[in-house]
Amino acid sequence: MSDITFFTEHTGIQLQELDPLQDRLEDEIGRISAAWGRGYDTEYASLTLPSDQDLISRVSRLAENKKALDPAMVIVVGIGGSNLGTMAILQALGVGQDIAYFADTVDTPYILRMKEKAEQHLQEGRQVLVVVISKSGSTAETIANAQLFVSLLKKHRTDYNNYMVIISDDHSPLADVAHEHSFSYLAIPKHVGGRYSVFSAVGLFPLAVLGVDIIALREGAQSMKETCTAPDLAHNPAALSAATLYHLYQKEFRIHDTFVLGHSLFGIAQWYRQLMAESIGKEENNQGQKVHVGITPTTSIGSVDLHSVAQLYLAGPNIQSTTFITVANQQDIAVPSDTAFDNVVPMIQNRTFNEIMDAITIGMQKAYIHADRPFMTIELPEISAYHCGQLLQMKMVEIMYLGFLFDINPFNQPQVESYKKETRKILSHE
Amino acid sequence: MSDITFFTEHTGIQLQELDPLQDRLEDEIGRISAAWGRGYDTEYASLTLPSDQDLISRVSRLAENKKALDPAMVIVVGIGGSNLGTMAILQALGVGQDIAYFADTVDTPYILRMKEKAEQHLQEGRQVLVVVISKSGSTAETIANAQLFVSLLKKHRTDYNNYMVIISDDHSPLADVAHEHSFSYLAIPKHVGGRYSVFSAVGLFPLAVLGVDIIALREGAQSMKETCTAPDLAHNPAALSAATLYHLYQKEFRIHDTFVLGHSLFGIAQWYRQLMAESIGKEENNQGQKVHVGITPTTSIGSVDLHSVAQLYLAGPNIQSTTFITVANQQDIAVPSDTAFDNVVPMIQNRTFNEIMDAITIGMQKAYIHADRPFMTIELPEISAYHCGQLLQMKMVEIMYLGFLFDINPFNQPQVESYKKETRKILSHE
Structure with missing residues (x-):
């Protein structure tokens, strides 16, 4: 079965710029490799x-x-x-x-x-x-x-x-x-x-x-073990994505948009929103110092949000990186050619829905490149349980690496307790 | 009919700090007042x-x-x-x-x-x-x-x-x-x-x-004329909200979260997301200078997102302001007391859903105050067509004022054309 593919040529970062991060990640990659599949006793x-x-x-x-x-x-x-x-x-x-x-x-x-x-x-x-x-x-x-x-x-x-x-x-x-x-x-x-x-x-x-x-979902997740624990970033999409996000954060990119092509992937973007926000948004680092780090995760749907937030994404402050999630193969629909609307937009005649969506996606990415907005792309060969398993697993490991680079604990959520405590007070004493 | 209410005591800003912005807004308030209901010839x-x-x-x-x-x-x-x-x-x-x-x-x-x-x-x-x-x-x-x-x-x-x-x-x-x-x-x-x-x-x-x-929707919108064109900020929620957002932007608050209490208001948050992003996210100001301004609008649902992004909102970089949208009166449900779960969370026993949601909302706002995170609140007396009309109208006028403060055009979207041009090229030549 073919795998999800990860593209990083448009992040504005040369791979060698990430060498120091690769060095820092070496031990953590080793720990994750050692922990993978080895039981429930560690935070991994x-x-x-x-x-x-x-x-x-x-x-x-x-x-x-x-x-x-x-x-x-x-x-x-x-x-x-x-x-x-x-x-x-x-x-x-x-x-x-x-x-x-x-x-x-x-x-x-x-x-x-x-x-x-x-x-x-x-x-x-x-x-x-x-x-x-x-x-x-x-x-x-x-x-x-x-x-x-x-x-x-x-x-x-x-x-x-x-x-x-x-x-x-x-x-x-x-x-x-x-x-x-x-x-x-x-x-x-x-x-x-x-x-x-x-x-x-x-x-x-x-x-x-x-x-x-x-079964297929789990197989997809498990299939990522080798690639997500590969020692060099060039062959490890989870570590490369983490290093890219961390490097961009140092250059003031404080927002990360998961931009999915198609409604059906929106839930995955929302799932990742929690994963990133709750794992990386931390007041203290592992030494107990106040650091207030975090990347604000946003979620967008193509092409819908080209008609809503793309104006900002292309023109506003250059503080947001993006991961596009695209799908290579899916069902298709031909634009019918027997209607009153056939002459309204000539370029879409005799086209299919996927051809139009692909053209919009490429057009959008060209606009991002032109506006100097960094992005990565993850392509799913198709939307299947297996490939969902791959994508979600890759993202969870990416966040573990990212937490390590930020020197914070990606597994806790201490501030959530703060509003719960206030809520309990109100409900108990009112 | 009672009106929506706008609260700004927790923005960390004293009203007099906004005096210079009030002075700048004076003419624009006059223009909007003059244009309101006077025809379709202007950008208003x-x-x-x-x-x-x-x-x-x-x-x-x-x-x-x-x-x-x-x-x-x-x-x-x-x-x-x-x-x-x-x-x-x-x-x-x-x-x-x-x-x-x-x-x-x-x-x-x-x-x-x-x-x-x-x-x-x-x-x-x-x-x-x-x-x-x-x-x-x-x-x-x-x-x-x-x-x-x-x-x-x-x-x-x-x-x-x-x-x-x-x-x-x-x-x-x-x-x-x-x-x-x-x-x-x-x-x-x-x-x-x-x-x-x-x-x-x-x-x-x-x-x-x-x-x-x-009819009620329109009446709600029209009912905002007087308050949204009042000359002083203290009595003009649209201008006060705009001035607050602009002032916070000068202090590096680059993200604004519309945090609605309840699923049913999420569409309004998403509608505002477009309004803010497309209106304020601009490469050039009105003098044609490259300024790359914009506030990134995010949207959250309470209490759902307390269990997903609140950790970041309370602990991460302090670069996000929030507008909570709450509802004063709606149907309610009592927590039933005849179940196996009655002893699991004692504080919610003999409570209603709205009481729990209100306690969570207040608990959350206390946590925001404690973490020094600025927020405003809009309260709807109830969810009705009339109050939706009020809220949407207030927000559209707010964005007009905000565009004026940023010295950009809140009515155009020049960058949207950039990806459309690329898309047309692809579909026409492929």
Whole structure:
């Protein structure tokens, strides 16, 4: 199977300029290579997920079991790292779009519409599966939504616990609830944080229930081991991308745009937005010094956003780098030639949609080059579970390298606690 | 009817610091006041839309006419300024979500799914309305999609032109097509650019067909005249917001996040993203000097993005300002108390969804204050067409003031032409 391809000729950086970063990365590449697939005891635990045979067996067995219930609706209750990867892959593959729902926050109009839809299914005899995902097991929004949807299930089904799945850390209060109430349960390894959990049960279980080929997804992820641990940057896209982003940051490029060509890849851009923001945005470095580093991740969709933000991207302050994500092969549509509009834009006549999109993409990249805006490109041979696995794995390893270069911890999120503490105070004392 | 409220106590700026900007804005406030409602001859033409009685009559008549066809699907063919306002208002109000489709770009998998859905309706005897919107009338993506959907209509309906509506500039090739082929047609005034066109037929017609109260929407917009042309900043939210953003830009705040509380306001954040990026991101100032100014607009949803980007926002480089958009009153849900999860997060028991969301919002804002991150807040009394009209109008006027402060033209988009030129070359010579 062909691999995703990574292009860096338009970053304005010569490869030898990155030599000092290559030297700095050498040990970290060694550590990641050594940790990959070797268990859950280190912070690189997520790299063991794609080759964990026990995990895939447990997930596949439970997924078959729940698919047999033939759910008309699968409600994933979870927020942030608990759902972004699943949403990204479903959207990319065009799978489960009518069945999958994501109860993320305590957003009344949004959740009420979801509840009404679920209630209608239940009243009409169809089944609703509720999957509650929280690593800590104590996320307020997730538990509020879990209470709402389990209450609904109870009202309509005496065997309601058969339609519940809990995914959490073994030591969380949610795991205790699952055991007490005989809800199906899958564990998230202790050292796999939310934003690195897409290849754990967090992503694999809902994806499998909804029909994604999780074997191919894992194979794609695992296939990146060699290339993402190659010692020289020229052959290691994860390390090269990290070094490029770090080098550009030193030159004041404080924003990074993931610009996907086509709506279906937008979820992947949003998944990466969390991964980059939460991993790299840090107040302190590993020595405890206040450094306030971070790259602001933005997300754009082509060609839609050429008609919205491209004016800024091409003309504004030159402080943003871009990674375009393109797809080489997909279905195509010919522009029909029997309509009143045939003479309006002569250049698109006898063309296909993909030809037009490709011309726009190249035209846009030429405009970026002309305006001296640095960019990289990742090309997927096609949108498949395998290539999604490759892309997501490459990006997670890139962020580990990038965290190392910034000398910060890419696995924690200390500031998230700050607003949670304030929120707890308000809810407890009001 | 109560108005939207604008809060600026947490920008870290004393009002008197903005006095020099107030002085600079004085003449521009006078010009906007004089132009508001006074016709379509100036670049402030969009300010005449909400009080144009002829416009509302024409739009309402055509909308009644097309609603009588009882369309099961309304496909809006258009991109950027041609659909972002419509999408924003529909999402905010929760209207037309199952009927409205947006064919924006030549994205094969995305458009094919839409085409299949339309074909199914047509085959089963239901009606599909196709609204083609392009100011220039020559947007490649829009015309390609128009050809696709009109071809589909022709295949299934002999009176297909009855199901077509064209919205364009009177002098565009699309207007000519509409007249030749007896498609229903509505005009966009020459000086109303895409990103300022939500209160023209561009927004009003599809919104009216889908059931939005466009009279209330316009009244909300028009109701902002007095406050958005008040001479002193303290009583003029549009000018105060512009002055604040400009002042922060001078202090290196290069990013502005529109952080909405709840999914339903996300479309409004995305609409503003275009408005700010395309209006303010400029290579040259009004004297033709290369200045490369611009504020990068980002968009976030609460509380979802507290679990994704808040770590960066609170800990990273202090270069981002924020406008939170909150809603005072909406439906509510009580957290049920009959479930296995009742003891997991004690503080949310006997609470409602809105109480939890409010506590999170306040907790988050306290964390922003503690981390010294500047923010403004706009509160909507409720989500209604009237208040959407107020908010969008305030934001458009804010951007006009901001363009004036930057000494750039907020109404043009010269760089967009650069990639279009490259694209044309490729499609014409390949």
